[in-house]
Amino acid sequence: MxxxxxxxxxxxxxxxxxxxxxxxxxxxxxxxxxxxxxxxxxxxxxxxxxxxxxxxxxxxxxxxxxxxxxxxRDIGISRLVEMFQVMAELEAMCVRLACRRMTAEEQAVLVAAHEACILAADQQTPDDYFHANERFHEAIYAASHNGFLAEQARALQNRLKAYRRLQLRVRNRVKGSLAEHQAIVDAVLEGDAEKAENVLRSHILIQGERFNDFVASLDGAKASLLS
Amino acid sequence: MxxxxxxxxxxxxxxxxxxxxxxxxxxxxxxxxxxxxxxxxxxxxxxxxxxxxxxxxxxxxxxxxxxxxxxxRDIGISRLVEMFQVMAELEAMCVRLACRRMTAEEQAVLVAAHEACILAADQQTPDDYFHANERFHEAIYAASHNGFLAEQARALQNRLKAYRRLQLRVRNRVKGSLAEHQAIVDAVLEGDAEKAENVLRSHILIQGERFNDFVASLDGAKASLLS
DNA sequence: TCAATTGTTTTTGTATACAAGCGAAGTGGT
DNA sequence: ACCACTTCGCTTGTATACAAAAACAATTGA
The missing domain is CATH 1.10.10.10 (Winged helix-like DNA-binding domain superfamily/Winged helix DNA-binding domain)
Incomplete structure (x- = not known):
């Protein structure tokens, strides 16, 4: 062989x-x-x-x-949506806590991670953006000051990694993702926990939907999943 | 040996x-x-x-x-509080979804589980109440119609099992727990998702606090943990 | 020709054997 | 007497050997 x-x-x-x-x-x-x-x-x-x-x-x-x-494990599309729903809630919780508790340094880290995302998005390298994006979310997890929550969020993010990566291939998704990040950063800097929570929640939920679009768009052509 | x-x-x-x-x-x-x-x-x-x-x-x-x-694993008290915080959020999410989605049968199961709790509370057997209580919460997980969420909730509940059990030893805790259950059932039957969510969230959070009380009350006398 | 049963082969699950790291105790030096 | 170093034993980590179950193939009977 x-x-x-x-x-x-x-x-x-x-x-x-x-x-x-x-x-x-x-x-x-x-x-x-x-x-x-x-x-x-x-x-x-x-x-x-x-x-x-x-x-x-x-x-x-x-x-x-x-x-x-x-x-x-072959995760069906419906279960995947369920997982993104839970992920959305965990991240919403993270940012809510982060708004209350985060230090100036942690704010700086978040802003820096966001700027790195902007840079990565400019050059058309989708994998770079993928990683910058991971660090952006990691900054939020850490700022929650709830170590257990952060662990759970990381674990689930990791489990969804393959699907989050694919979902970025949808047309204009990177641009949209970036705009959502901006809104999140703004809300966090304003200290508007409720707004931050809602924006982040839908930022995650939209990923599940976009992934759904993605699968629907290829339909029969499963082979190209690995393109 | x-x-x-x-x-x-x-x-x-x-x-x-x-x-x-x-x-x-x-x-x-x-x-x-x-x-x-x-x-x-x-x-x-x-x-x-x-x-x-x-x-x-x-x-x-x-x-x-x-x-x-x-x-x-020796879970420190602060990490335990973190875990109860996450548990509270998961359960809140469960009941929110359950309010929207649960069937008549599932409502009946919930009510039945609640009545079983009342019965178990009357006779002074704390372990019976513990199990009835588990089934009550299980009814909510299942009614969420989000299988993944339900799995996560069960896993975390299991991980906190030992502490939830001890926390019931606090004075009047069983009675309090029961009253909270009643409020949850009422809210669910009314279809008031927001109320149900809030009541359930604090129902869980209070467990973390009561456990804190419990530990504080014994303080030096760690040995009696196994009494 | 097709189905069923039996025999063979592949693969998992468990036991055992072996290697290597960590800890504790003993020894020698200062 | 105290501290550093070495050696010995015990425990984990990995490899291999063996048992049992499942997949597969072939042969036989209808």
Whole structure:
């Protein structure tokens, strides 16, 4: 069997490596994750592979069907909308708390992250914007001063990573995202918690909708998901 | 070493067994979970024990410090408050959605669960009330018609199980809890989503506060936590 | 020709064996 | 006597071996 480029396994854990491979689409939803194949690919025994797969299954990215193996969890579109709904609520909570509690430094970090987003959006590199966007939201999580909430938000953001990335491909979505960020920053700087909360909530909800559009637009042409 | 009563391991998984043991206090926060000890206790090899511990660590009940073992996660009081805050928001979201979406049958289930709580509260058995209470909240999760949200709510409720149980020991807490439930049911039946949301939110937040009281009241006498 | 049953093969789940790191205790030096 | 260093034991992390279940294929009977 033809060996595809195997990442050198720097210092990152097996779990992170698999997480990335799933997010990037190397292992598409529904595909089987064979233990021995993975073991040979990463040049380890089955044991650490199994442990990584268990972690991923608890985290929700992988489904382990007893006695028949691990599969990349295929999230239906309706469940995806549900997840974005919860994500919206978590982020709304974050920004609400952030409005009350955030320090001047944290405000500066948020503004800087926003400006980085603007820069990344200008040059037509969608992946750069994707990462700048992640840091923007991270700034809000951290500013909530609720460590547990921030963890939950990060975990769910990570679980939705693949879909958030795709959703950015929708026409004019980056521009729209940016405008929403601006509104959020404005509200936060004004200290208008209620406004910030509402804008952020719909900023997330719109992602679920745009993803829906995206899927609908390709319809039969599932193959191009990995284009 | 003296063998304490080892549960016969009916059909439940190792993970659930350990979860229970932690919730019940057999393994108090901070205590070390030795792999070989657990292996002999459950009469299995280290492998399935390790896998269960990994699951628990991802779920957040256990902390695995590399190369030094697994410990029951010791949740500080401030983090606990954070967790109750998030729980409150999740439940508020559940009831808000439930108000809009719940069917007549689901309303009936909720009312029935509430009545079961009243019955359980009358007879002075705190554990019965605890379980009836769980079913009451479960009815709300299910009625949200957002499967993912319901899963998240259940997971967090489970993680807080030990603390919710203790918090019920505070003077008059059961009576107070019941009154709050009544208010929630009323609001839901009226279809007043905003009211239901607010009442439920503070119903959860109050648990964090009452737990705080509870800890403060014993103060030095940590030993009696397991009374 | 098709279905069913049986035998083979592949794959998961568990046990055991082995390697390597951390901690504790002991030893030697100052 | 006190501190640093070394060594030994115990525990985790990983590899391998084995058992059992599921998938697959082939053969036989209708």
């Amino acid at each position: 033809m060996e595809v480029k195997t990442r050198p396994r720097t210092a990152q854990t097996l779990r992170e490596a698999l997480e990335d491979d799933i997010a990037v689409g190397r292992y598409p939803p529904g595909s089987r994750l064979d233990e021995v194949t993975l073991a040979t690919r990463f040049a380890v025994s089955r044991t650490p592979i199994r442990e990584a797969l268990i972690e991923l299954s608890v985290a929700g990215l992988v489904e382990i069907r007893p006695r028949r193996g691990a599969f990349v | 003296m063998e304490v009563k080892t549960r016969p391991r009916t059909a439940q998984t190792l993970r659930e067994a350990l979860e229970d043991d932690i919730a019940v206090g057999r393994y108090p926060p901070g205590s070390r979970l030795d792999e070989v000890t657990l292996a002999t206790r459950f009469a299995v090899s280290r492998t399935p024990i390790r896998e269960a511990l990994i699951e628990l660590s991802v779920a957040g009940l256990v902390e695995i410090r590399p190369r030094r073992g697994a410990f029951v």
